[in-house]
Amino acid sequence: xxxxxxxxxxxxxxxxxxxxxxxxxxxxxxxxxxxxxxxxxxxxxxxxxxxxxxxxxxxxxxxxxxxxxxxxxxxxxxxxxxxxxxxxxxxxxxxxxxxxxxxxxxxxxxxxxxxxxxxxxxxxxxxxxxxxxxxxxxxxxxxxxxxxxxxxxxxxxxxxxxxxxxxxxxxxxxxxxxxxxxxxxxxxxxxxxxxxxxxxxxxxxxxxxxxxxxxxxxxxxxxxxxxxxxxxxxxxxxxxxxxxxxxxxxxxxxxxxxxxxxxxxxxxxxxxxxxxxxxxxxxxxxxxxxxxxxxxxxxxxxx
Numbered sequence: 001x002x003x004x005x006x007x008x009x010x011x012x013x014x015x016x017x018x019x020x021x022x023x024x025x026x027x028x029x030x031x032x033x034x035x036x037x038x039x040x041x042x043x044x045x046x047x048x049x050x051x052x053x054x055x056x057x058x059x060x061x062x063x064x065x066x067x068x069x070x071x072x073x074x075x076x077x078x079x080x081x082x083x084x085x086x087x088x089x090x091x092x093x094x095x096x097x098x099x100x101x102x103x104x105x106x107x108x109x110x111x112x113x114x115x116x117x118x119x120x121x122x123x124x125x126x127x128x129x130x131x132x133x134x135x136x137x138x139x140x141x142x143x144x145x146x147x148x149x150x151x152x153x154x155x156x157x158x159x160x161x162x163x164x165x166x167x168x169x170x171x172x173x174x175x176x177x178x179x180x181x182x183x184x185x186x187x188x189x190x191x192x193x194x195x196x197x198x199x200x201x202x203x204x205x206x207x208x209x210x211x212x213x214x215x216x217x218x219x220x221x222x223x224x225x226x227x228x229x230x231x232x233x234x235x236x237x238x239x240x241x242x243x244x245x246x247x248x249x250x251x252x253x254x255x256x257x258x259x260x261x262x263x264x265x266x267x268x269x270x271x272x273x274x275x276x277x278x279x280x281x282x283x284x285x286x287x288x289x290x291x292x293x294x295x296x297x298x299x300x301x302x303x
Contacts, residue, residue, distance in 0.1 A: 030134055064100040148181070
């Protein structure tokens with residue numbers, strides 16, 4: 001399966017519309033549709049879904065750009081000229097960092113829930129990660145069109161077929177490589193199915209923030225493992241140890257510990273589950289929260 005020779009889907013006037021951008025947009029719209037659907041099943045209107053979507057997406061894009069631009073000020077971006085400032089806001093040439101998007105998304109959830117105090121930050125995070133997985137699944141197909149996220153070269157003709165491999169023509173490579181975008185999409189689909197199953201059985205009500213922790217565990221393992229197949233990835237100076245792998249595996253390990261402690265009742269996340277009561281308790285929580293994270297020993301809560 002060969003990748004397209006161009007990423008341009010069509011042109012409006014002098015503006016090229018890229019296939020990658022279309023897939024990202026479709027992913028965002030499907031994520032919004034999923035959030036709206038799941039909230040309606042809990043008796044929550046579409047207004048909160050739309051506001052949450054705007055908060056998360058806008059702040060995620062802003063932070064993605066900030067995390068990319070700030071380390072490059074004075075090198076790529078010169079803020080002492082008007083042209084330099086224009087380049088800061090020019091997203092058409094790329095320049096977004098996914099790590100920044102995670103911080104921005106978290107900030108968006110917090111801001112939205114603080115403005116709408118009837119909703120729990122923990123339960124909202126459990127919902128958002130499901131939509132995020134769906135958006136990632138669709139958005140990864142954008143990497144098929146722009147020929148990104150491919151892995152090691154496949155020389156054996158027996159394995160030169162999609163979905164195991166993808167034919168890359170960018171930079172005149174004309175070679176078969178591991179289709180990492182497809183691998184990640186499939187693994188994220190499995191994660192989405194598991195997350196939706198947890199949401200269906202209302203794990204987010206009994207254990208708020210559990211689905212979000214499971215997402216971080218899952219994605220850390222998926223992304224960290226796929227880094228082994230990448231051709232070029234950032235490593236610590238003087239070593240072959242991948243920076244992204246260390247971050248992902250550390251995140252996964254931390255989440256695994258938190259999940260185990262949370263499951264056993266040793267810790268909880270009530271400090272993220274604060275809310276104001278509404279007429280429908282199914283939209284919020286089972287209990288009031290008066291303090292922060294509690295350590296539970298022998299059936300009694302100790303602050």
